[in-house]
Amino acid sequence: MSRSQDRSLHFRAMGSPCLLRVAGPRANLPSTLRALAAAQHEVERIERRYSRYRADSIVSRINAAAGSSSAVPLDAETAMLLGFADRLFMESDGLFDITSGALRRVWDFKSARLPNAQALAAVLPLVNWAGVAWDQHGIRLPLAGMELDFGGFGKEYAADRAASVLMQAGLSHGYVNLGGDLRLLGPMPDGSPWRLGIADPRKAAAVRLGLEVHHGALTTSGDYERFFELDGQRYCHILNPRSGWPVQHWQSISVLAPACLAAGALSTVAMLKGADAPAFLQSQGVAWIGIEASGRLHGLDTHDRQADASHATERL
């Protein structure tokens, strides 16, 4: 591709390295630079609105009002995202629960200690999305100490919004990568697919396999983002909202879907579904690759293959 050009914008947001990449004949136009800046601003806007680490975010305001009698008013965007989270809750049989952030308080990944049984029992009643009263206009968390956490899909939503900004500006070759959550604008300028890697869950900075993708989004949920190991057992940050304990069936699951928001939601739910993940993902009609706890590959064309780190470039 001697003729095509390439432009990348790197920045940091949502606690992760972010990359916006545009390729093709429009890559170096002034309008493209403006679109890239606008896409970055959109990611930062979503972080400001929905990060629970920001005191001025709507999520923080909702969490601060937990247990009080007044409802926090909602804007249209937040109401839509809550509607989506509600839908996920239903479709995952309650496994995807955006109030499960409260469990963080009893799991200390830095000190590698298992939670106190009583502390866990005390915090479990705070994990209860079904008990939250909300509608298009306002939301009220009934118990003090309850909290909402958009971490399960916030970054993916931002990836889609940023990609839309770029696509709306006429850019159709490139991708958005927010900390590993990918959304493609379209294939490489000559029409050939981007080669996307899936990280090796057990080897830092290594790739387990590659995929050739033309359109859509690719996200991965894994047990290696935040975890500790104790007595040969790994405890990761993906916690079952009913038991309060981490999932253990998969090292990671990667999902391909038209939107990053969908892929991210599905990969998280799949991790939570454990052995039921393949059936669930199949019913959602998406392509996926899972690396089981043993290292065995599942999904796509892998025919449940054994660990094979050498090649594995699958066509989509």
Add this chain to the structure above:
Amino acid sequence: MAATEPKSMSPLLGSIVAAACALPGVMPTQAWAEDAPELGVISFKLSGYRDAQLGQGGRPGTAGAASERASALSAKLIGDGQSLSTISRASGGGFGGLGGGGENSFERIHVTSPSVYALVPLGRQWAAEGSLTVDDVSGASPAYYTDMKGASNMVDRRKAGDLKLTHYAGRQTYALGLSHSKESDYLSNAVSAEARFSSEDQNTTFNVGLGLTRDTIDPTTKIVSNEKKRTTEAQFGITQALSPIDLVQASFTFSRANGYLNDPYKLNDDRPRNRNAEVLQLRWNHWFGGSALKLAYRLYHDSFSVLAHTIDLGLAIPFSPTFTITPAFRYYTQSAANFYADPSALAAVYPGPVGTPAYFSADQRLSAFGAITGGMKAEWRVASDWTLDAKFDFYQQKSSYRLIGHGSPGLNTLNAGMWQLGLSHSF
């Protein structure tokens, strides 16, 4: 409303995917916006055509050598400048004056045509495209029916070009076009305007077009001189994405031609000075099994009473991202024009009209027949922005191929081969 209880129901297929995609801003609203094309294209193509007529001379009553009926004829010289109705000419080119016995194949027309096309985007809202073609034509056509006796060789070169400027404005596009064609005996100039409007979801597009053509006809035989023909066309169409794998298109074209419509090289050709035509075209592109199935149907009717059906079938099969094969098939059938007369059985009259009809034509192209085309196209992407293509079609036109009703009698089979070789570059 309270947050809903979880239901142990099996999720709808893709329900989470659909819900995510439906959120505003997750999917761009102008996913396939009508922007000017991103890349320009320049293509070169060399096309060729060669046809051959099977069969005997067609003159009734001659199984062997022609037998002219000698009779006393008188003639009178006429002054210069008077228009002529027909020409007596020496029949050269190896067709002889003999009625052929048995099936012979007479070579007719041979065309070689180099052409070039370019599409240049001018920013995001404008694009210009144009083409230039040169047709080198040589050979002979029958002066009446499929009778190659009396046909004489000719060589001609036609030069044609067209230009179109398109403006892209959100969900509408507007285009203006010019075209020009010149050969030794025919000059044609045309102007056209077209507008397209897409719905908000971009699944539906309406198009409307208007065309005006002005032709000047000056046959080399001087049978007529400086005749004019004027054509007006109007077209309305709708293109609809029916499903993720189906694209359909329907269009209706109405045209009105006035002026000199005769073929000056055909014997005693005398056609009305007006021809109104209506064309209905339906097209369907269907993606399945990794290939594109393309179907088209065209219904044609005009005031000459010609009713024609055309069916086109093509299957574009990509064997690899860089190599595609497209087999194609076409079936065509037409009824005869109402002033077309079958070859007369009377040797004395043939090939002329019986009696004195208002209009007359012995042009096989206005007879009733059917035609079949079978062919194949191959395209290679030789580099990231270079494509090579080659195409060959075999065409056979036969009275008996006519569907519903009888083909016109006394006409021989026409076989033709068409080939194209092309090179295309995007920039």
Add this chain to the structure above:
Amino acid sequence: MLALLATACLGLSACASVQPPKPWEKGDLARPLMRMDTDPLEARFSAHTYFSKEAAAGGGGVGGGGCGCN
């Protein structure tokens, strides 16, 4: 002929039970192979050739101009 047209229409109406594509479902329709007009020079030459051999013409576009071959 009418039977063929009716069959085509039936085929299309059967497809009408499928929904028009959402913006994210247009990947296959966007393929270059699925376009209605794939090769402008080929279209011009074919139209010109058939125009010189048959009575029916047109339906594709307007204002293409004429020639002396028919």
